[in-house]
Amino acid sequence: MKKSILFLLILVGLPQLTMALQYKIDTTVVDFNKDKVLDTLINYYEYGSSCSGGDVSIINGKTKEKFTLYNEGCYSSFTRFIRVPTPLNLETNAPFLKVLKDTVLPKKRGHPESSLNWLLSGTLSLKVVEEHPFFDRIAAPKTNWIPNELTLPEAYYITVSGDSLQKLDLLYGNNFNQEYTTAFLAYYPIADSRAQLANLTPIIKNTEYEIYKTSHCVFVKKGKTYKWLFISDSHVMGAPDRHSWQAINQIQLIDNYLIIHQDVPPDNVYNIQIVNIETQKVARLKFEPSYNNWSDEGGMKTFKILENQLIFTEYGEPEPKKIPLKQLFEALDQF
Template sequence: MKNLHFLLLLLLALSLSAQHTSITTEDFNSDGIKDLLKCSYEIGSNFGGGECELTDGKTKSKFSLSNFGCFCAIKKRVGVAAELRKKENEYFFYRLKKEILPKFRPTPDQSLIWIINSSLHSQEPSEHRYFDLTFNPKIVWRQEEPELPSTYYIEMGVQILSKMIPAERNSAAPRSRDQKDYLVYYGDTHFAAEGSKTKDFIPVAKNDAYEILKTAHGVIAKKANSYKWLFVTDKDINASPQKLRWASIEDVVLHDSYVIIKQGLAPDNEYHIYIIDIESGIGGRLKINFDFLLEKGIEILDLTPKERFSIENNTIRIGRKRKILKFPLTEIKHELAILAKGN
């Protein structure tokens, strides 16, 4: 039976809609009595995945794992019941993981570390003059070539996972602090965007100190023989397109020791702009008042690419003629420096 991982990647590459159910009868735990495994796979337009339920032929106990979720999510929490982890159920657990999960990895790669740290160190200030989101991934320079993200799962404590994935905080039964669940990371989506022909980082900018690379959903900085991740699109941190087969990283500008990123949110016409201090890694999302443009009679779709985002005279500009939103980079960089001192 095909692993669900491949079905999910297929959906990211193609817009399909399908359902499939399989039933397998087998003595999985070698107790002389056949057990029943029922797996339901659903591939829709925006959501998909599957759930497998295994029934113990002797005790009639039922165990399940599911990875059903939104194709806008680059990560997914898979809950594991404490009963399933018991020694007597290890064969059932093994089979369910084989059906539901991709390969296991003992530690996260640097792109997932960016997501984990940013999940735990991000804020949404309501009164800040320029930012409606700030994040501090606490990423250090790595003395090696950047590793290509891939799809895998890791094991994590439920307390951290609940902080990382807010939508699921109140959806699960109470868990003890030492319990663990799985976090599936769909790293292959960095290279699964429509039109993508190669699985590699794409150079986008360079100056005397840094080279900037991107994927469909992430941005990396290189300095001499070292690198660090600066940004990853994640719906729980900074929003995302409705489908990750639509690339979210649209524009990347290297401005001295800062990177400015335009993030697309297809099919929504609105977008986000971030400015990130390369050395500290601290970043902020600009507070863009699209209603101001509408009040001036300007629709986003009517703007040229340059009018949607440009940098002139050390200022980020959105709009046309005198109907322009302006963000002074000198002041914004100063605000990022203040945030860095506070951390």
């Protein structure tokens, strides 16, 4: 019996092993800096079910000095943080930096457009709280009302330095202990969300607002202007492990507030996000809303709004949890 179990484990493990070995390496030998000595460019890329990326290195043929940019990340986030080693910013190494950027990065923009602005300002304003009665994450993204329909761009990157660099460095973690004063923030919106934006109708509205959603985004129309309200991303309020898994489920509009059911598979719990449309403040409930309450009846499929209360099944709890809406909205606005 033990041998059968061992054999089964080996068979089950093979797909993961195969998946981990999905990678490619390209090597190019060219005189990039025109010093009449050949240099070597090595581009390594690995594919996975939840994460992907790699690194691109260039070796100076004359000095043998090696420079590397790392572009790695998981599909739970639309952004990647690429640090630039300080020596690459020297004028003598400018040809190498250009080749590395052209190899590993999408096109450049001078400033973030509105969707990346939401992600960036949401990330930089994020507070992880431990003792709050309702919330465990609170952020205050800042974007402007836009006098035209919202779109998601093709992938691009911006250059980051100064205070923003220091804050993002703490978030992404400096795993390679390099000295640097600049970095690139690469943004990779997914194609299906771009396509969905072209043919949307409001899912809910009142006299003031029309609310729209894609698989990963929520935005609002007010009069003839638009604004992002929520983008599912692990660096802000959490996200599914893969872009192919839909995040945005039910949405309720109450006056100038939204309550969003955000799925985060493969977890069997989901997030409830509270959003103030005008201030753009967003907070995640600290509880674990779940489809399973460990009873024969099972849990609620999603939250309900009844008698001015938010009602949902909490993971492991037999009775539904009830929170007055007024308390939630006041708590959000106090931050």
